[in-house]
Amino acid sequence: MSRIVYVNGEFVPEEDAKISVFDRGFLFADGVYEVTSILDGKLVDFPGHMTRLARSLSELEMDAPVSDEEMEAIHRRLIVENDLTEGLIYLQVTRGAADRDFTYPVGVKPSLVLFSQAKQLADTPMAEKGLKIAFVEDIRWGRRDIKTVQLLAPSMCKMAAKAQGCDDAWMIEDEHITEGTSNNAYIVTKDGAIVTRNLSNSILHGITRAAVLRLAAEAQIRIEERPFTPEEARNAQEAFVTAASSFVMPVVEVDGVTLGDGTPGPIAKRLRELYIAEARAAAI
Template sequence: MIAADDPRIAYVNGDFIPLVDAKISVLDRGFLFADGVYEVTAVIDGKLVDNAAHLARLERSLGEIEMGHPVPLETLTALQLELARRNSLNEGGIYLQVTRGAAERDFSYPKDAKPSLVMFTQTRNLVADPRAETGVAVVTTPDLRWKRRDIKSVSMIAQTIAKQEAAKVGAAEAIMVEDGVVTEGSSSTAWLIKDGKLITRQLSNSVLPGVTRLSVMALCAEQGLEVEERTYTVDELQQADEVFITAATTLVMPVVKVDERVMSNGAPGPIASRLRQLYIEMAKKTAVG
């Protein structure tokens, strides 16, 4: 529940307004059909991290569902920065959502609906996240999602169920599994390290093309770390030397427990920890603001 005195400012279709007053139509297709896409950009030192890649993924998602842009991408960056400024957001994230807009309820795409854009901020500890010092636990769970997971859809009920299953046992993330192989986390990309080699799922319609994943792969290339993109089983994950997850809101997060299997002797692994440090350094140097 949003507190009545929540001081945050939201952006709704051209206007910056108090979050508590932010509203959309009950006929908005994002509400009725989950007919929309979203992005979450990390903010560090008041600047946008990996934002060009986030907006490129947004553009791709919009194209895959034949949805128009609510505003030009360069305007969107300016709006994000203004929203961060109005909320005095130093560290956290900006959530943005684009839907097909409000129209009479009908499954077919409406011809005259105007895309809707909403954004809000969330303050988070990203750089000094205490979980990075201890590592996190994850659990495996069946992947219940649709077949176009490469589109960052606002339809998140399967991920919500998975995340709740993790929360029930005190885990930070659910690692989703399909036909015996790992797809990804409910809100992250999953990685394992074995014999010095980093392994993560190859891109396809089965997984989201993670933005933080992309940056980590670039860092691995710079550091001479070998990365193999392929499918892998739960058993491989549990038998790994190290496991970590990547996402805009967790950056690079070491995993110390997969189901009942303790990883890295119960402490964050050295490669994952180093990659987290390198990613934070890169983010601070390249963030836009």
């Protein structure tokens, strides 16, 4: 059976989904997106994603296409239509379709597209193996706090990491790590402190990041929110990344340097367990 997707008010088979050639998401990457994890057929951290979506839209002076309640209903129908037990639902809002012009059009209705992806999230081999991370220059624009659809720069960075035989890249700006190509980055120091970059325009304000830092604090793990250097990463006891699409994912190698004994570290493993347990309990 074909996957059912949502396009501007209609649920249609993916092969019948159509968007205007004049849509500004296509012409200018003038749009934002969110991705919500699905566990046991339920939505994980959904209110947080809606709050961040509202902020992204506001920062770009873009109208919301539907209410939060309507957005939730669309998500729930996609879960049912696609018999989705575990995976992801992506939503994308663009400014809408208008003749090509750099200035924002007036009176144009935003476009809204959602689709699902079945994916193993809770029990994945990579969580047992751990990621290998390359370092690359951060070539993205200055407003990374807005979750825009302009993802070519992080795609290029991820491909550069793949070319080095790594799984992902951590990006460097002004001699400090910003974040991963599609995740927030963390190191654990030799004395057991978690270090991750503080919130600013330089990184995405991760929904999973907020939950994991709260869980770490409740577990009485010391947290330092500050920029850290590549050298600190190479000297770390362990490391990990967080994202809605991967939860807490251990890192076992950075820039060719093996961390610890080369296996996922205890803090990353514990935080992954805590996050998944809470996600299952709190999902709606």
